[in-house]
Amino acid sequence: MEQEEKQTPQETSASASEPHDTAPAHIPIEKFSARQLLELDACTRCGECANWCPAYDQDSREPLTPRGRARLFKDILSRQHGVFRAGSLLGKLLGKKPVSPDEMRAFAKDLYACSTCMQCHYVCPVRIDTVELWEKIRECIVDCGFGPLDSQKDLVLKTKNYDNPWGQPRSSRSRWTKVAKKKKRITEEPKDILKSKSPVLYFVGCTASYDNNVEEVGINTTNIFQAAGVDFGILGVKERCCGSVLLRMGDRPSFVSICTQNIEQFNGLGITTLVTSCAGCLKTIREDYPKIGSLNFKVQHTIEFILDLIKEGKLTFTRDVPLTVTYHDPCHLGRHAGVFDAPRRLLQMIPGLRIIEMERNREYSRCCGAGGGLKSGYPDMQNRISQKRIDDALATGASELVSACPFCYQGLQIGIQAKNAPIRMRDITELVCMALGIETGAAGGNAAGDE
Amino acid sequence: MYDNYLYFPATAALYTLSVVTVLVLLAGVIASTTLWMKGKAPSLHHPLNAPAIIKAFVLECLLQVQILRISVVRWLMHFCIFIGFLGLFAQTALMAFMSHFVPPDTFIAKTFFVSPESRLGGAGARVLDMWGDVFGLLLLIGLAIAIIRRYVLRLPQLETLLKDTLSLTFLTVIALTGFLCEGLRLTDPAYADVARYSFVGNLLAALLKNIGWSAASYQAWVWTHAVISLAFCAYIPFSKAWHIFVSPLEIVLDASERA
Incomplete structure (x- = not known):
């Protein structure tokens, strides 16, 4: 984690930008859809979201709840754009005051205290599409100059x-392949897809590419694909970020730019399938990219791809893995992309593996707090959220905590270390390698107590 | 035109109040929808999916199974208020429509409604008597649970704003004054033979008689009930009750998008 701290900009203060001394710019309401504006009225303020929100669980202030956020934003919109807006005759009659910079600043600060885990959507009796709404509001807050938070700007700039x-x-970006080859962790480096024209692109993602603690994900995935004889390649130094960070922070123009470049690049490869081990990349490429441009290939998470390989008889598990594990659903893989069964099916196929579900699983899985810019904006809160998830895992009695997302891996590792918890963090690909008899070297994934 | 069995003539004052109510309600609806329509981004990314919409409407808007999954008490509360409000609104709307548009000498009018010749109305009027009591009682049960959860138990997940209190107060007063009107009407001996169909009103009539209340104040209470009901209708688009119309729309749109 030491290296990660060097790599990841983590500031303890979370302050919204301060661009205005006078009245702030109006929220560009036209950027919303009619449905999103309707959603602000559809909220019944029943408070179910407050019962589940991981951020509110750590900081019990009403503006942090999805309910509170919707109400405050409706108030801002009404005072700026409504029939009773401040300054209009009707607004004056009702005593409506203009939205002050301080109000906008406070709203923005709380708006970013959210991991966009989507739990609120799943428990909302009205089915409000919350995360899409929060991301659109963030986009408008950025337009007005109040977002992202100072501590998050670095991520966006980088x-x-x-x-x-x-x-x-x-x-x-592809240094990990050379190091892994040198250390004989992989038999051969993945092909450069620009030259090999392979039908399968392994999109490694930024975290697995650059974070030494998580590079095992890339190494294990490479070994699995090579063991199955998959004709695949990577983009290497030509791979760009999927843009998830930009979208979650509200910098939509930059996201659209990177997304458009990626779509053009991917579509030009002539691939049939893009496979990624990162839940965030999967969600972004599979769910968000098609809203910008069409894709001429299938997008799969490594888990789904491995299951297909097993079905086709290209992979067979030969070794017992006598471990007791519990599986953490990454928010972007589970709630966002709807992949709940595939990881469980894969784990059940591994011989000797014992799986115990945490009390909160699948649609109700507790977020690790790493997503949505929460880790960079509110690192202390993320740490506490992660510790709660570790408590969930420890309650099962499992010795291993398994997930399928490098970012969750990082986020949960923070909780394990903070609690010095006797549980080992593993990516699901590591267990697959073990069952295939492939040597793994997950030193970075050890339980805190082992390090 | 004839008196309905509530003895409540549609006077010019009532028409005026009704028109004002509709105008305020429309103004509120326009204020909200105007704001929505300022959003220019596409609302839907997929074609509307009719089966998903119908399924979500039946299961989640009408039966509200998603609330049942969370809590039986919350489902009971919400379902009682929803079905009670809807039932009473339908009864009032039906009677208003019939008294204005169904000729008094028709079979339907003779069966369901009173006339100057038949003060008690036909057999159908008893169905309407029971209808009002059943749905009024359901509404009161739901409101009682809501009030206990919000003001007695003070459940942490509930944030109480003025608009919550106002909506609950409006509905409670409407339900209580409705039953009071019926109780007062049934204190009139002319209704003795049919009073049992209004099982709640009949019980209330007995209590009212004991404290010396009679049908003499009936007209005043009916006016009170009508004015408060109309005021609530006008308040709907500005109130928490606006979700009655907006939330189902979001439920079916989301179901369609995710199908």
Whole structure:
């Protein structure tokens, strides 16, 4: 984690930008859909979201709840754009006051105290499409100059300047393949897909590419694909960030730019399938990209792809893995992309593996707090959220905590270390490698107590 | 035109109040929808999916199974208020429509409604008597649960704003004054043979008689009930009750998008 702290900009203060001393710019209401504006009225304020929100669980202030956020934003919109807006005759009659910069600043600060985990959508009796709404509001707050938070701006800038949120040079994106080859962790480096024209693109993602603690994900995935004889390649130094960070932070123009470039690049490869081990990348490419442009290939998470390989008889588990594990559903893979059964099916196929579900699982899985900019904006809160998830895992008695997302891996590792918890963090690909008899070297995934 | 069995003539004052109510309600609806229509981004990314919409409407808007999954008490509360409000609104709307548009000498009018010749009306009027009591009682049960959860138990998940209190107050007063009107009407001996069909009103009539209330104040209470009901209708688009119309729309749109 030491290296991650160096790579990841983590500031303890969370303050919204301060661009205005006078009345703030109006929210560009036209950027919303009619349905999103209707959703602000559809909220019945029943408070079910407050019961489940991981951020509110750590900081019990009403503006942090999805309910409170919707109400405050409706108030801002009404005072700026409504029939009873401040300054209009009707507004004056009702004593409506203009929205002050301080109000906008406070709203923006609380708006980013959200991991966009989508739990609120799943428990909302009215089915409000919350995360789409929060991301659109963030976009407008950025337009008005109040977002993202100072501590999150670095992520956005680095993504724009270096094509990765960690601010690492583009040239070192595929360094992990060379190191792994040198250490004989992989038999051969993945092919450069621009030359090999392979039908399958393994999109490694920024976290697995640059974070040494999580590079095992890339190594294990490579070994699995090579063991199955998959004709695949990677983009190497030509791979860009999927843009998830930009979208979640509200910098939509930059997201559209990177997304458009990626779509053009991917479509031009002639691939049939894009496979990624990162839940965030999967959600962004599979769910968000098609809203910008069409894709001429299938997008799968590694888990789904491996299941297909097993079905086709290209992979067979030969070794017992005598471990007791519990599986953490990454928000972007589960609630966002609807992939709940595939990881469980894969784990059940591994011989000797014992799986115990946490009390909160599948649609109700507790978020690790790492997503949506929460980790960079509110690192202390993310730490506490992660610790609660570790408590969930410890309650099962499992010795291993398994997930399928490098970002969750990072986020949960924070909780394990903070609690010095006797549980080992593993990516699901590591267990697959073990069952295939492939050597793994997950030193970075050890339980805190082992390190 | 003839008196309905509530003895409540549609006077010019009532028409005026009704028109004002409709105008305020429309103004509120226009204020909200105007704001919605300022959003220019596409609302839907997929074609509307009729089966998903119908399924969500039946299961989640009418039966509200998603609330049942969370809590039986909450479902009972919401379902009682929803069905009670809807039942009473339908009864009032039906009677208003019939008294204006169904000729008094028709079979339907003779069966369901009173006339100057038949003060008690036909057999159908008893169905309407029971209808009002059943739905009024359901509404009161739901409101009682809501009031206990919000003001007695003070459940942490509930944030109480003025608009919550106003909506609950309106509905409670409407339900109580409705039953009071019926109780007062049934204190009149002319209704003795049919009073049992209005099982709640009949019980209330007995209590009212004991404290010396009679049908003499009936007209005043009916006016009170009508004015408060109309005021609530006008308040709907500005109130929490606006979700009665908006939330189902969001439920079916989301179901269609995710199908």
